Amino acid sequence: MSDWRVPGFTSTGSKRPDALFGAATPDEVEGLPTRLTRASGCRVWDANGREYTDYVMALGAVALGYGHPEVNRAAEQAMAAGVVGPLPPVIEEELAEVLAMRIPWLERVRFLKTGAEAVAAAVRLARVATGRDRVLGCGYHGWLDWCQAGEGVPAGTRALYAEIPFNDVEASRRLIRDAGDRLAAVVVEPVVVIEPTHEWLETVRVETTRAGAVLVFDEIKTAFRLAIGGAAERYGVRPDLAVLGKALANGFPLAVVGGRADVMAGSARTWISSTLATEAVALAAARATLEVMVRDDVCGHLHRMGTRLLHGLHRLHRKHADLVTGVGGIAEMCFLHFASDQVSADVARGCAGRGLLFKRTAYNFVSLAHDEAIVDRTLNVLEEVLGSIG
Numbered sequence: 001m002s003d004w005r006v007p008g009f010t011s012t013g014s015k016r017p018d019a020l021f022g023a024a025t026p027d028e029v030e031g032l033p034t035r036l037t038r039a040s041g042c043r044v045w046d047a048n049g050r051e052y053t054d055y056v057m058a059l060g061a062v063a064l065g066y067g068h069p070e071v072n073r074a075a076e077q078a079m080a081a082g083v084v085g086p087l088p089p090v091i092e093e094e095l096a097e098v099l100a101m102r103i104p105w106l107e108r109v110r111f112l113k114t115g116a117e118a119v120a121a122a123v124r125l126a127r128v129a130t131g132r133d134r135v136l137g138c139g140y141h142g143w144l145d146w147c148q149a150g151e152g153v154p155a156g157t158r159a160l161y162a163e164i165p166f167n168d169v170e171a172s173r174r175l176i177r178d179a180g181d182r183l184a185a186v187v188v189e190p191v192v193v194i195e196p197t198h199e200w201l202e203t204v205r206v207e208t209t210r211a212g213a214v215l216v217f218d219e220i221k222t223a224f225r226l227a228i229g230g231a232a233e234r235y236g237v238r239p240d241l242a243v244l245g246k247a248l249a250n251g252f253p254l255a256v257v258g259g260r261a262d263v264m265a266g267s268a269r270t271w272i273s274s275t276l277a278t279e280a281v282a283l284a285a286a287r288a289t290l291e292v293m294v295r296d297d298v299c300g301h302l303h304r305m306g307t308r309l310l311h312g313l314h315r316l317h318r319k320h321a322d323l324v325t326g327v328g329g330i331a332e333m334c335f336l337h338f339a340s341d342q343v344s345a346d347v348a349r350g351c352a353g354r355g356l357l358f359k360r361t362a363y364n365f366v367s368l369a370h371d372e373a374i375v376d377r378t379l380n381v382l383e384e385v386l387g388s389i390g
């Protein structure tokens, strides 16, 4: 796989054949779906013209189904109107307004293109607001330097960042208190493999305030999925800043950093700006997505379909306990824990061979296009594949 013009096979790490199927060599990749030609609803077609039912859903970036007609129509109109121009488009402020109506704690927002950019902007704004530099995080926050480690990341940058353990009340309290008056922000993904306990979310909220730091909810995966306002809405805990992305524009590139007006006001004292942050196609797609989300109670549908899927996964766990060691996630984003990497690869490949793209690691996502019959067929395929391996 080393001769590709795009090193690593593709620019999105989680779409690599190795990530999806545990396939790294050309021999292993042979016959597997590796490149896409088309996607519609919850169906996708690979370069060999084969059709699959999909649960990767663009890594959670699509909740209405691929190519949703109303979103596409809005995007086409924005394209016909010129995409970009010398001035910010009217729709930028309009979208900020409708987001604030639906998610009241987004008093002010800025738009960016990727989740990683938006979380980095939240961290910058927290540093501006507090005049401090330490950051505690929990979960995945993208590829940028502030939260990464290893080659290419300056040690001095890394030294400003540490992790708090998900759902561990005592350790989180201690780490926040230890960071004390050097702490600028606590950035948490509110769901990491399992649901957060209310006690943990409350502890993080209270301790962050006590430390005089900014609490950021990284809702890149959870907003527009658990609820329109994400985990903050579902669990009733308010962050100072929230970061949204992925399903926000149903696959068009857009992310948001937003929250308390006083913290967001710091954007006047630092430089957060991107040439194409205000292109109108993704902004229009996001507004159309939000309309469909509200009108069709999409999060309710995701919860119902996801619950049906999750129950089925638990049945598979009980029946094939030698291969499946547990079920991870919540209804809206779930996966199976497998006995080994090899088993997970065998299952993912077996599913692909039967027309199903089902992630072997976190997470599988349902969409508005998944119905009960599709979920039941999916569970039958998984059952057949596990039966053929066991």
Ligand SMILES: Cc1ncc(COP(=O)(O)O)c(C=O)c1O
Binding pocket: 059, 114, 115, 116, 117, 119, 139, 140, 141, 142, 143, 189, 218, 219, 220, 221, 245, 246
């Ligand atoms: C919770 C969370 N934060 C940040 C990111 C980074 O977003 P992006 O890949 O759009 O930069 C992701 C991506 O998976 C994510 O899941």
